[in-house]
Amino acid sequence: MRADAADMPEFSPRQNAVLEQALRLLVQGGEKALTTSGLARAANCSKESLYKWFGDREGLLAAMIAHQASKVRTFERSGERLTADLLRDHLELFARDLLEVLAGDVSLALNRLAIGQATREGSKLGKLLLEHGRRQIDRRAMALIDQGKRAGLLRFDNADAAYHTLYGLIVSDLHVRMLLGEPGLKDNARQAERAVGAFLSLHGTQKQSADALGVSAGR
Amino acid sequence: MRADAADMPEFSPRQNAVLEQALRLLVQGGEKALTTSGLARAANCSKESLYKWFGDREGLLAAMIAHQASKVRTFERSGERLTADLLRDHLELFARDLLEVLAGDVSLALNRLAIGQATREGSKLGKLLLEHGRRQIDRRAMALIDQGKRAGLLRFDNADAAYHTLYGLIVSDLHVRMLLGEPGLKDNARQAERAVGAFLSLHGTQKQSADALGVSAGR
DNA sequence: GCAGAACCGTACCGTACGGTACGCAAAAGG
DNA sequence: CCTTTTGCGTACCGTACGGTACGGTTCTGC
Numbered sequence: 001m002r003a004d005a006a007d008m009p010e011f012s013p014r015q016n017a018v019l020e021q022a023l024r025l026l027v028q029g030g031e032k033a034l035t036t037s038g039l040a041r042a043a044n045c046s047k048e049s050l051y052k053w054f055g056d057r058e059g060l061l062a063a064m065i066a067h068q069a070s071k072v073r074t075f076e077r078s079g080e081r082l083t084a085d086l087l088r089d090h091l092e093l094f095a096r097d098l099l100e101v102l103a104g105d106v107s108l109a110l111n112r113l114a115i116g117q118a119t120r121e122g123s124k125l126g127k128l129l130l131e132h133g134r135r136q137i138d139r140r141a142m143a144l145i146d147q148g149k150r151a152g153l154l155r156f157d158n159a160d161a162a163y164h165t166l167y168g169l170i171v172s173d174l175h176v177r178m179l180l181g182e183p184g185l186k187d188n189a190r191q192a193e194r195a196v197g198a199f200l201s202l203h204g205t206q207k208q209s210a211d212a213l214g215v216s217a218g219r
Numbered sequence: 220m221r222a223d224a225a226d227m228p229e230f231s232p233r234q235n236a237v238l239e240q241a242l243r244l245l246v247q248g249g250e251k252a253l254t255t256s257g258l259a260r261a262a263n264c265s266k267e268s269l270y271k272w273f274g275d276r277e278g279l280l281a282a283m284i285a286h287q288a289s290k291v292r293t294f295e296r297s298g299e300r301l302t303a304d305l306l307r308d309h310l311e312l313f314a315r316d317l318l319e320v321l322a323g324d325v326s327l328a329l330n331r332l333a334i335g336q337a338t339r340e341g342s343k344l345g346k347l348l349l350e351h352g353r354r355q356i357d358r359r360a361m362a363l364i365d366q367g368k369r370a371g372l373l374r375f376d377n378a379d380a381a382y383h384t385l386y387g388l389i390v391s392d393l394h395v396r397m398l399l400g401e402p403g404l405k406d407n408a409r410q411a412e413r414a415v416g417a418f419l420s421l422h423g424t425q426k427q428s429a430d431a432l433g434v435s436a437g438r
Numbered sequence: 439g440c441a442g443a444a445c446c447g448t449a450c451c452g453t454a455c456g457g458t459a460c461g462c463a464a465a466a467g468g
Numbered sequence: 469c470c471t472t473t474t475g476c477g478t479a480c481c482g483t484a485c486g487g488t489a490c491g492g493t494t495c496t497g498c
Binding site for chain 4: 233259263264265266267268271
C-alpha cells in the first residue's frame with residue numbers, strides 16, 4: 001500500500017542510488033564522513049549535480065530522511081477478529097519490530113545526525129525524522145490498541161497515554177543508550193515479551209499471571 | 220557528600236569558569252558554536268591556555284562533562300522507615316527529578332554533543348556521559364526500589380529489570396523527542412504520578428485502584 | 439545526424455576550523 | 469628587586485569543508 005503518492009517529491013532512480021550511497025557513508029563514518037566531495041566521489045556523480053538535485057546540504061539530508069522513510073512502509077492488514085492471544089501476539093510482533101527498527105544502523109545514524117544538528121529550538125531535521133519515520137509505526141500501534149479496546153480486550157481512557165506507556169515499557173532508555181554508542185539488546189524477543197506482559201497487566205481486561213510480569217526468574 | 224575526591228582531576232576556579240562559558244556556548248548554539256576561538260573570546264582566555272589545560276578539543280569536551288557531573292550530586296538520605304505512601308512519594312520525587320534533569324538545557328546539549336559524535340562503535344563521550352551522568356541517578360533509584368523490596372512493599376526478581384521498567388514508564392520516548400528539538404512536557408508532576416502509579420500496580424504488593432493507572436480521565 | 443540538455447570530473451574560491459608560535463603583562467616566590 | 473611562571477591577545481599555518489565554474493562527454497528528442 002503506497003501512502004500518498006503525491007506526498008513528497010520522489011526522486012529518480014539515479015538520485016535514489018546517490019541517496020543510498022549517502023546513507024552508506026553516514027552509517028559508516030558518521031556526519032563528518034558525509035561531505036559533498038566524498039559523496040560525489042562515492043556515488044560517481046558531480047558536486048554540481050548534488051546541488052542541482054538537492055539544493056544545499058540540508059536539502060540533501062532531508063532527502064535522505066524522506067528516501068529512508070519511503071522504504072519502511074508498514075502493512076496494516078489485521079482485518080481478522082481479535083482474541084486475547086492474537087492481541088498479545090500482535091503486540092509482541094510490534095514490540096520486536098520496533099526494537100529492530102530502532103536498533104537499525106540507518107535509523108541510528110539518521111537520528112544521530114538530526115540530534116547533532118538540533119538546538120533547543122527544533123531543527124528541521126528533527127521534525128522531519130519524527131514525522132516521516134515515526135508516524136507510520138505510531139499509526140500501526142494506535143490502530144492495534146484501539147482495535148483491542150473495541151474488542152473488549154483492553155481498557156484505557158486515553159489511547160495516546162496508553163501507547164506511550166507501551167512504548168516506554170518496550171524501549172525504556174535503550175534508544176538513547178544505543179544512540180550514545182552502547183551495543184543494544186541480546187534478545188529483543190524476551191524484552192518484547194516482558195513489555196507486552198506488563199502492558200497487558202496494566203491495560204488488559206483479563207488478569208495476567210505473575211509469570212507474565214517477569215516476576216518469575218524462569219523466563 | 221563528596222564522592223571520591225580523587226576520582227578525577229578537578230579543575231581550578233579559573234578553569235571551571237572557562238568550562239562554564241563553554242557550556243553556555245554549547246547550550247546557546249549547539250556544537251558548531253563551541254569553537255576554540257569562540258570559547259577563548261567568550262572566556263577571556265587564550266587558545267594556548269585551553270590546549271595547555273585540556274589537551275585538545277576532545278579533552279575539553281570530556282572536561283565539560285566531568286564539570287557538569289560534579290554539579291549534580293544526588294543526596295542519599297532516606298534512613299527513615301518506609302511506608303507505602305512514603306515509597307510512593309519518594310518514587311514520584313525521583314520521577315520528577317529525573318524528568319527535570321533530562322529536560323535541562325545543559326543535559327540536552329551535552330547529550331546532543333555526545334550523540335552527534337558517536338558512531339556504531341561507542342564514542343568516548345558517550346561512555347563518559349552515561350557513567351558520570353547516569354550512575355548517580357541510577358544508584359538513587361536502585362537504592363530506593365531495593366529498600367522498597369526489603370520493606371515488603373515491592374516485589375520483583377530482577378531489580379535491574381524493575382528499574383528499567385520504572386524508567387520507561389517515566390520517560391517513554393520523551394528524552395529522544397526532546398533531543399530532536401521537541402518542546403517537552405507541560406506537567407512533569409502529572410507524568411510522574413502516572414508512571415509511579417503504573418509501576419506500583421506492576422510491582423507493588425498492595426493492589427492499586429484503577430485511578431492510579433490513569434485509567435480515569437479525571438486526573 | 440544534429441541540437442540541446444543533463445551530467446561527470448576537476449579545478450577553484452572563500453571561509454573557518456583546530457592547533458601552534460610569539461610578544462608582553464601580571465602575578466608568584468625568594 | 470629581580471626572576472620565573474602563568475596566562476592573555478594576536479598572528480599565523482595547514483587543512484578541509486560548502487559551494488561555484490567550466491570543459492568535455494553522454495544521453496535524448498526530433
